[in-house]
Amino acid sequence: MSGSIAQGTSQSHGNTHMLHFLVRVPRRMEDVWPAVATPEGLARWFTAADVLEPRLGGAVTLRDLGSGRVTAWDVDRVAEYTLDDGDRIRFHLERDGEQGTALRFTHEYRGAEAAEPVWRARFEKLVSRP
Template sequence: MDLGTYGEHQGRPAVRFERVYAHPVERVWQAVATPEGLAHWFPSAVELEPREGGTITFSGDPNMEPTTGTVVAFEPPRLLAFTWGGDELRFGLEPAGDHGCRLTLVNVLGETDAAARNAAGWSVCLAELDKHLAGAEAHGPHSATALSWKPLYEAYVASGMPSGAAVPGMPAEDGPVTGS
């Protein structure tokens, strides 16, 4: 599994992931920018107004309360960006090869110590997206068939990624392994 990287995006801390898929940009756009596509792999059910300045709502995550954000960029089929709590998520798509697509997911962090936690979560989610785009059953990141979050988190902490943020839905005694 390709792990994400930690760095900065426009001067803010961020985790970044890249994936290349053997599908055209339009196919991957449907998976990452529509409520129907996101339902297979994103941690919350999503409703969105598909326009810059539109509202995006998140619900159904067993570890978080429903919330809303703002669509900050909507440029089909190349870029979707929105706020989620203190974070910003950016899904960038570009052609890769003759018929493929490169997805770049950047999670601009509201808090630096959330890097390892969020990176582990996105690793689980992206594994579900990989399944969905491959035509396999993808039951979402909270399903019994999803990757286990904790070993991924521990790998990110061991790599030196900033950590220590609380983990929603996890008792404090099982909470994050402290690192940097």
């Protein structure tokens, strides 16, 4: 089973952008969860999480992005981080067959609109990891 990354879709409302991806990861949800919800997992494919309190309302600091709070937390399914500058990053995991995971990703942000290629490269790294 190989992974795939659907074309990202984006919407803009003024200076606010919403980027969505559907990423099919060839691993079970239980194996993908740590990649989006632990400092060690995030560091392997995305960015270092200098602080990550794994609970709703917990503090989070994503290196090079900023600090904020965990605004959604459903163990093994949903991790959402909202940064102080208003950026929101959401990972929603669903089963995709017996051994796969569908990762529904949303990034809401302000400013320049060049985020899709950056996220695509990150997801390629995530999908290719054993």
